[in-house]
Amino acid sequence: MKNKVILVSSDQLGAGDKELGETILETFFTLLKQREEKPVAIFCMNRGVLTMTDESLISVHLRELADQGVPVLACKTCVEYYKIQDQLTSGELSSMNKFIELASKYDILTIS
Structure with missing residues (x-):
C-alpha cells in the first residue's frame, strides 16, 4: 500500500448484491487497517462518502485508519449532494483539487 491513495467511489465493492458488496468492502478495510504498510490517504467520492457516516x-474502520495517521478525505461536492454534512463520523471534507494533487504524486487504487 506504500505510495498509494485509495479512491472509494461506492459504499459497496462490486456491482452485485448490495449486502454482499458492503460485506466485501468492510473486509477490505478490516484487513487494510491491520497491515503494517498503510496507504498515503483514502479519498471518498460519489457514494463512497456514505461510508463515512x-x-x-x-x-x-475509517476512523481507526485516521487514528493510525492515514488522512481520510471526503469530496465536499459529494457530501453536499447527499446532504450528509452533519452525519460524517470519520475523516474530513476535502476538494477535487486535493485529489488531483494526490493523484499527481501517488498511484491510485480505485475501490468501486
Missing part, C-alpha cells in the same frame, strides 16, 4: 459499518 454511522449508517455504514466501514466508518469504524
Whole structure:
C-alpha cells in the first residue's frame, strides 16, 4: 500500500448484491487497517462518502485508519449532494483539487 491513495467511489465493492458488496468492502478495510504498510490517504467520492457516516459499518474502520495517521478525505461536492454534512463520523471534507494533487504524486487504487 506504500505510495498509494485509495479512491472509494461506492459504499459497496462490486456491482452485485448490495449486502454482499458492503460485506466485501468492510473486509477490505478490516484487513487494510491491520497491515503494517498503510496507504498515503483514502479519498471518498460519489457514494463512497456514505461510508463515512454511522449508517455504514466501514466508518469504524475509517476512523481507526485516521487514528493510525492515514488522512481520510471526503469530496465536499459529494457530501453536499447527499446532504450528509452533519452525519460524517470519520475523516474530513476535502476538494477535487486535493485529489488531483494526490493523484499527481501517488498511484491510485480505485475501490468501486
